[in-house]
Amino acid sequence: MRRIDLRSDTFTLPTKEMLDSIPTADLGDDVEGEDPTVNQLQSMAADMFGTEGALLAASGTMGNLISLLTHCRRGDEIFMEAQAHIYYYELGGVSALVGAIPNLIPGDRGKFTGEQLEAAIRSPDLHYPVPRLVCIENTHNRGGGTVWTPAEVGDVAKVAHDHGLKVHCDGARIFNAAVALDVDVKEYMRHLDSLSFCLSKGLSCPVGSMVVGDKDFIAGATRARKMVGGGMRQAGIIAAPGIIGLTKMVGRLKEDHINAKRLAEGLNTIPGINVDMDAVQTNIVLADITETGWDVDYFVNRACKIGVQVFEFGATKARFVTHYGIDSVDIDDAVARLRRLLGH
Numbered sequence: 001m002r003r004i005d006l007r008s009d010t011f012t013l014p015t016k017e018m019l020d021s022i023p024t025a026d027l028g029d030d031v032e033g034e035d036p037t038v039n040q041l042q043s044m045a046a047d048m049f050g051t052e053g054a055l056l057a058a059s060g061t062m063g064n065l066i067s068l069l070t071h072c073r074r075g076d077e078i079f080m081e082a083q084a085h086i087y088y089y090e091l092g093g094v095s096a097l098v099g100a101i102p103n104l105i106p107g108d109r110g111k112f113t114g115e116q117l118e119a120a121i122r123s124p125d126l127h128y129p130v131p132r133l134v135c136i137e138n139t140h141n142r143g144g145g146t147v148w149t150p151a152e153v154g155d156v157a158k159v160a161h162d163h164g165l166k167v168h169c170d171g172a173r174i175f176n177a178a179v180a181l182d183v184d185v186k187e188y189m190r191h192l193d194s195l196s197f198c199l200s201k202g203l204s205c206p207v208g209s210m211v212v213g214d215k216d217f218i219a220g221a222t223r224a225r226k227m228v229g230g231g232m233r234q235a236g237i238i239a240a241p242g243i244i245g246l247t248k249m250v251g252r253l254k255e256d257h258i259n260a261k262r263l264a265e266g267l268n269t270i271p272g273i274n275v276d277m278d279a280v281q282t283n284i285v286l287a288d289i290t291e292t293g294w295d296v297d298y299f300v301n302r303a304c305k306i307g308v309q310v311f312e313f314g315a316t317k318a319r320f321v322t323h324y325g326i327d328s329v330d331i332d333d334a335v336a337r338l339r340r341l342l343g344h
């Protein structure tokens with residue numbers, strides 16, 4: 001029985017072309033800035049985002065961490081949405097390593113407005129931390145892959161900048177957002193001071209993330225990366241697949257979005273499973289299974305036994321993610337298996 005792995009787009013395997021690019025990559029010592037393949041990837045990313053520079057990092061978590069370390073000092077206040085990945089899933093690095101204090105803004109499927117940010121920023125006072133940074137997440141993971149429009153980003157960024165705060169985007173899945181709205185990633189970047197994105201999710205690369213921003217930001221991020229042990233030597237072996245990810249894998253993300261809609265529609269035909277279709281905007285599907293009468297762990301285990309792998313998502317939901325390697329036949333097959341599992 002073929003396993004249909006819908007746990008995350010992090011499970012994507014590299015394409016053959018990516019694997020073939022590794023043994024022939026031109027290499028050098030990237031800590032000294034001498035790896036030609038890394039340099040090529042970084043200038044490609046900077047061009048795509050319209051920034052002065054870009055930097056390769058080991059992971060999305062590291063990309064966010066070095067961005068925060070670059071913008072903030074210990075004790076600073078960082079505004080972010082209440083279920084932001086940086087807050088929720090990055091082991092508290094924002095306080096343990098950056099030394100900053102998160103100020104959480106409740107969002108609507110992971111998004112908040114300039115008005116909410118305005119209300120959250122306090123006037124300077126001897127007793128308060130220094131407000132320094134605003135983080136947004138696009139697409140928003142716990143929101144269910146929800147998309148910010150460039151105008152929504154601009155609205156929040158204007159309030160931040162008017163108060164002298166910088167804006168960082170956790171854009172682990174920024175290309176999913178851009179493809180969903182058919183906008184250029186530059187349309188987001190022009191409102192932002194920094195952005196991190198992942199090569200190793202929907203773009204299917206084996207390893208790596210990038211941060212983009214202006215020259216000063218990249219200089220700071222390069223030091224921060226070295227400090228946290230992320231200075232990699234012949235990192236061209238990571239960058240070579242990254243180049244293929246950026247050139248060949250962005251456009252196909254729309255297939256993942258079509259498959260996610262197909263999956264959500266299919267799941268909605270199974271009695272007991274409910275998906276809010278308005279929330280299915282990219283490659284993530286959150287399915288509420290309350291009405292099956294099963295608890296989520298039990299559902300996830302039983303689904304796994306019939307070869308459909310999903311993640312638990314809180315007390316009532318399972319999370320399905322579509323990605324490279326999953327096609328419409330797999331989607332229909334997964335729905336059919338789950339229908340049988342639930343006895344329909």
Ligand SMILES: Cc1ncc(COP(=O)(O)O)c(C=O)c1O
Pocket residue numbers: 010058059060061062085086137139140141170172173198200209
């Ligand atoms: C929104 C978001 N940001 C950051 C990350 C962290 O990426 P990594 O797993 O490469 O550290 C993830 C990973 O799932 C994510 O979904």
